[in-house]
Amino acid sequence: MDILSIKNSFPILDQEVNGSPLVYLDSAASSQKPISVIEAVDSYYRTVNSNVHRGVHTLGTRATDLYEGAREKVRRFINADSTAEIIFNRGTTAGLNIVASSYACQNLTENDEIVITPMEHHSNIIPWQQAAKITGATLKYIPLQEDGTLSLDDVRSTITKNTKIVAVAHVSNVLGTVNPIKEIAEIAHENGAVIVVDGAQGAPHTTVDVKALDCDFYAFSGHKMCAPTGIGVLYGKRKYLEIMEPVEFGGEMIDFVNLYDSTWKELPWKFEGGTPIIAGAVGLGAAIDFLTEIGMDNIYQHEQELVAYAMEKLKTIDDLIIYGPKQRAGVITFNLGDVHPHDVATVLDSQGIAVRAGHHCAQPLMKWLEVTATARASFYLYNTKEDVDRLVEGLIKTKEYFGDVF
Structure with a gap:
């Protein structure tokens, strides 16, 4: 599975957002479209x-x-x-x-x-x-x-x-x-x-x-x-x-x-x-x-490898709370200390990283988690380990930006 070739099939990903190459981590909300579609x-x-x-x-x-x-x-x-x-x-x-x-x-x-x-x-x-x-x-x-x-x-x-x-x-x-x-x-x-x-x-x-x-x-x-x-x-x-x-x-x-x-x-x-x-x-x-x-089994395997890599990298960030089971699909929902998820998403967006923030149309689950909202990074077939690295770097910068609350 040639991830870079697949990524190049999605023209929207070849752009900068706020001066940085786009990292799109919101596919659970809506995926991007390949040129063939x-x-x-x-x-x-x-x-x-x-x-x-x-x-x-x-x-x-x-x-x-x-x-x-x-x-x-x-x-x-x-x-x-x-x-x-x-x-x-x-x-x-x-x-x-x-x-x-x-x-x-x-x-x-x-x-x-x-x-x-x-x-x-x-x-x-x-x-x-x-x-x-x-x-x-x-x-x-x-x-x-x-x-x-x-x-x-x-x-x-x-x-x-x-x-x-x-x-x-x-x-x-x-x-x-x-x-x-x-x-x-x-x-x-x-x-x-x-x-x-x-x-x-x-x-x-x-x-x-x-x-x-x-x-x-x-x-x-x-x-x-x-x-x-x-x-x-x-x-x-x-x-x-x-x-x-x-x-x-x-x-x-x-x-x-x-x-x-x-x-x-x-x-x-x-x-x-x-x-x-x-x-x-x-x-x-x-x-x-x-x-x-591409093959659905190949897509599933790629996402499993990516989410495992992301989980290990994200665990190195102090004060980052990750919700959900160890075995999961390509979705990681989290909070960064007491920083509101919308603020986390805004700072990440300033670095060209797109994540979702809010209650994700799951308010009963938010209540069960005892939070009002979370941030969410979701992966798909066009995401790479470099995208995960950018997310980790972005969250570290976000934590530095809101340093007073930690």
């Missing part, structure tokens, strides 16, 4: 741009082929059985909301339970809060271990025969915790529940095989995996998608419309009301080609 979207708008499915003219046919071709690439990427199980939408948030608004609200009653964890992104908390309010179901949380991991014993004791939905992140966007999805799915299924996986931090960084995981739903976003913003995927087992009602109504998703009643298209289109995100799907297809050529 940029060119694919550009080519679509220059040579193809047309609506899909409805037109019989040449451009319409080309656009439809590209759009549905991207769906097939997604199917192969996550090893789904059929393209009918691949729903295009705006992103992870939209996918999780489809499941909560359709499947949960259709099937839950006041005697049922929804089980999630305190480490979830708000996108995998609020939809279930709303579903519980609408249906009367009870929302329950699997407790976290001291290092921010889940114990399967706790999973077993929290999930009961009344549990109908278990929703959990594949990877925590704050702690980097990689959850045992296959084992949690087995426990959920033993109790008659479905499992919904927030794959926003999983799909970009590791091989996802939805059949091996045996998850019932898996949602992820394109913009975190080298694709454009505004495009995402909800995978769902066909047997569940077939019985679910759409949540958006209008063009594209209908079969027949009468004055007082309508019928829906077959899967996957019944969930894709309105003109779809065609250029985004084209870009997602190009991103999958790019990642597949």
Whole structure:
């Protein structure tokens, strides 16, 4: 895996920010885009741009082929059985909301339970809060271990025969915790529940095989995996998608419309009301080609080596607090003494180093950590050990800048 060659594929990284070469360590929020993705979207708008499915003219046919071709690439990427199980939408948030608004609200009653964890992104908390309010179901949380991991014993004791939905992140966007999805799915299924996986931090960084995981739903976003913003995927087992009602109504998703009643298209289109995100799907297809050529196992291994190197280097900085387990994905969340994370990020930015600061859309987890906010460095396939060295140097300079508080 030639990291420098890969890095050179991302034109945005070849620039200076505030007089220093850019070090981009915010891929958990949104990844950068390789030239192949940029060119694919550009080519679509220059040579193809047309609506899909409805037109019989040449451009319409080309656009439809590209759009549905991207769906097939997604199917192969996550090893789904059929393209009918691949729903295009705006992103992870939209996918999780489809499941909560359709499947949960259709099937839950006041005697049922929804089980999630305190480490979830708000996108995998609020939809279930709303579903519980609408249906009367009870929302329950699997407790976290001291290092921010889940114990399967706790999973077993929290999930009961009344549990109908278990929703959990594949990877925590704050702690980097990689959850045992296959084992949690087995426990959920033993109790008659479905499992919904927030794959926003999983799909970009590791091989996802939805059949091996045996998850019932898996949602992820394109913009975190080298694709454009505004495009995402909800995978769902066909047997569940077939019985679910759409949540958006209008063009594209209908079969027949009468004055007082309508019928829906077959899967996957019944969930894709309105003109779809065609250029985004084209870009997602190009991103999958790019990642597949490099190899997801290679990307995962690179990130593991990088985060291990970073953890060792960061531990040499006094007063730096690192949150989360020893074994983690390519995410390191930290605080530097009593310096506010926003101030840390601002000083790092003055040195051309981009990190995220705040509550990372995980306020319940911040409360569990007993902090109001943290800083976060997140790595991807284009990051190098030199980037880590720059981060360490930047944090040392930040500590010197705020020397009075230490």
